[in-house]
Amino acid sequence: MPSGHTSAVILASGSRSRAAMLSASGLDIQIQPADLDETSVKDACRDQGKSVDFVAARLAREKAAAISATNEDVYVIGADQMLDCDGQWFDKPPNLEAAAESLIKLRGRSHDLVTSASIVRNGEEVWRLTDRATLHMRDFSDRFLDQYLSDVGELALTSVGAYQLEGRGAQLFERIEGDYFTILGLPLLPLLSYLREQELIPS
């Protein structure tokens, strides 16, 4: 068995950064993005006054459960990331105008990234973890913002905050507190630890 290879694990996420993180760490994991109506789940949760941690955990679990339903005996990893800025939840921007609006709202303030991962096997959640990081965005100029969006283009639409800290997004921040993998969208070290416990990767 090659190091880290396992066919008994599926990542139920289409996120490039999650796949890249797992791949860089040496895992060869199948990818099957779950097709979930996240907006309706979020809206229902908001109406019920649920916390952002609750919503992220529920979305992660539902994504994993959806893929688990057609993959018997397979460990399915679901993940979700929510951005919370003083109680306002941000979604992935649908276009560059929306990305600019998000960044203008976040500029000069702190926000939290709440990242949740869930592992479901045969319909049952066998592991879960939710972690949080706090990011302090600097008060950049409008001119900087225009140049930033022109440089990153569509990549801004692939994350809830319209930035990648591992890329040009680093220039948006003053300070960050919390786990880097959590910021990228997956609490990698605890996840690897669980996969080792289950002997799905070598220990």
Added chain:
Amino acid sequence: MPSGHTSAVILASGSRSRAAMLSASGLDIQIQPADLDETSVKDACRDQGKSVDFVAARLAREKAAAISATNEDVYVIGADQMLDCDGQWFDKPPNLEAAAESLIKLRGRSHDLVTSASIVRNGEEVWRLTDRATLHMRDFSDRFLDQYLSDVGELALTSVGAYQLEGRGAQLFERIEGDYFTILGLPLLPLLSYLREQELIPS
């Protein structure tokens, strides 16, 4: 001026991960690795009972100063990273046998990565920062170690701890505390902040 481009800054380091971090963040910086006898500086500092923070800061400054000497009016970034495990300082392993020895010593224990950056202009240090992260290495098996070194190969020789956290090295760790950029070898966000203050990159 394109975003982040500046010809008035040189990175005095041959480290691929430092260059990659700056490049990913959008900076187009010239690279001129300093040729410094690090071992003799470390040995002298150890004999004088200096702290690991002192040594990292001195090495960072000396690298920047060496390149500054032949580059008038240029901001030169020097950087160094020291690994401290219960008072023992680790160097980059010269070969895979030494890498295995390092990892066996670090296995199941915590160590600190002390990262220092210095900016020198016209021979004068104009900015510096030293930061520290603590990494908890898990008690992996000998078999895992063999497979790990066989997978990463010579890449193990490019860092003081014989690992890259951004790569397969993630499988070596239980837990990390501290800034990710510090772990990669450069306190990126404070460095960018200084470059903005000097109007070397757009703010």
